[in-house]
Amino acid sequence: MGKFITTRLSPPLYARSKLLCFSLLYLFSTIFLFLYVSLSRNQCIFRYSPFDPIQAKLFSYPSSYGEHKYALPTHRSSCSSPIFFSDYWTVLKEIQSILSGSSPKENLRYINGKSESFGGNFSTQKRFSYFNHSNIDVEVPCGFFRDFPVSNSDRVEMEKCGLVVASAIFNDHDKIRQPVGLGVKTLETVCFYMFIDDKTLNSLFHHNVILKNNPSDYRVGAWRIIKISKSENLYLNPAMNGVIPKYLIHRLFPNSKFSIWVDAKIQLMIDPLLLIHSMLVVPEVDMAISKHPFFVNTMEEAMATARWKKWGDVDGLRIQMETYCEHGLKPWSSRKLPYPTDVPDTALILRRHGIRSNLFSCFMFNELEAFNPRDQLAFAFVRDHINPKVKMNMFEVEVFEQVVVEYRHNLKKIETSTYEEQEEEQKQESLRTIQKRRKWLDHESWSLNRSSCKNYLTDMWG
DSSP states (O other), X not given: OOOOOOOOOOOOHHHHHHHHHHHHHHHHHHHHHHHHHHHOTTOOSOOOOSSOOOOSOSOOOOTTTOTTOSBOOOOSOTTSOSSOOOOHHHHHHHHHHHHHSOOOSOOOOBOOOOOSSTTOOOOHHHHHHTSBOOOTTSOBOOSOSSOOOOOHHHHHHHHTXXXXXXXXXXXXXXXXXXXXXXXXXXXXXXXXXXXXXXXXHHHHHHTTSSOTTSOSSOEETTEEEEEOOOOTTSOSSHHHHHHHHHHSHHHHSTTOSEEEEEOXXXXXXXXXXXXXXXXXXTTTOSEEEEEOSSOOSHHHHHHHHHHTTSSSOHHHHHHHHHHHHHTTOOOGGGSOOSSSOSOEEEEEEEEEXXXXXXXXXXXXXXXXXXXXXXXXXXXXXXXXXXXXXXXXEEEOHHHHHHHEEXXXXXXXXXXXXXXXXXXXXXXXXXXHHHHHHOOSSOGGGOOGGGOTTHHHHHHHXX
16 A cells, blocks of 8 residues: 655745744844843933933043042932923923013112121021011112122123023032033023132142133033132131022022022033923922922921031021021921922022012021021021012922932042141131030020920921
8 A cells, every 4th residue: 555645834935034034123123122221321221302412522521530420329210200391492492582581670679788798697587577578669688798709701791691500619529510411502592600619620720620721711511610719708618608609699690580500419410491491481480499308397407417417506506496486487297388398409499580589599598697508497487488478399309310410529629729728728617616516505404395496396296
């Protein structure tokens, strides 16, 4: 008998080609995604970008400067954004329209004159008497009772600015870091100003970030550098000198309609036009500032300030809190307010300049001069007691971590000062040490029952 021969039919050629194509497509897609995620700065598979930012570096730093060292870690995923940004070109057109429009007719009037300090050193009752600003003809105290040592050429340029991003480094405390993600037209619309002192400038010379034979109008990438000359008109404490551009920015840039304050410890990661539009223009507010990552009550921040020695004069801190409690400061948890917290993170402040935001900034500065430059402590008291009320957007910490990167302060400073300057610094440090040790009140005699903050503390602690 014959044998049956079985044959196995192979797939047709076109089917094998199709299978090969799918295999190659899968292979190349996997390799592409692997390389993209590995090399991407954000480690994201896809990340929405509302515009095409400038790709070229704004400034190339010498390797010794270390502008990107010691970034603080964050648990936020950079692949998802907690805030929406509109189209860049739409925002640019809208902001330019606002900047080109006429300014409001009603402006604040400031007290002029000379005083023993830059801020006027007003008494508690005098400062608080200006909080109810119902009459626009009344002049208010807002610093500049002594000359601010800025060159005339810098002052002229500052007056031309309509939207400013400002920062400051005193006592070589931080690094100059370039903003990231700027749109192609942003540098034509936004001014970037960095205020520094002589010690910081000498450090920049030392690292060759700025060359000594350059003209006096220094620039580092996007930043125009404003050197604040050493002067008796300013404060001994460098931190207090940094408060001047931080809270009196509307006076240093009188024609600016918007401003963004950026502490030098943080790096801006989003175009300032998008930030202004998303956080101020769209919600129609005067100011935008981040919530504190940990605290909601002012007293919690005061206790942490003393506990972690962020300000050495503990008795001075206690007097400040007692003063505010005597005049109506209450814990956030016991009030029904439209604000989510009493404690901000003031490293990033966005302002739309006008009567309300300018009043808030002036009165904040007055409180900082009266007590200390720890601005979180005076924030809620000023915000809640001034009239007219400032419209404020206190955004979530996740938004803050999305729009900036935070770094540690300089861990090691370069010694660039002369022997005479070092001797003067030692004298100032001795004065600060004496001030920290000064006993305003006897610790042994203090008790909660006699404290004006008793009700505050019992409410806060339940």
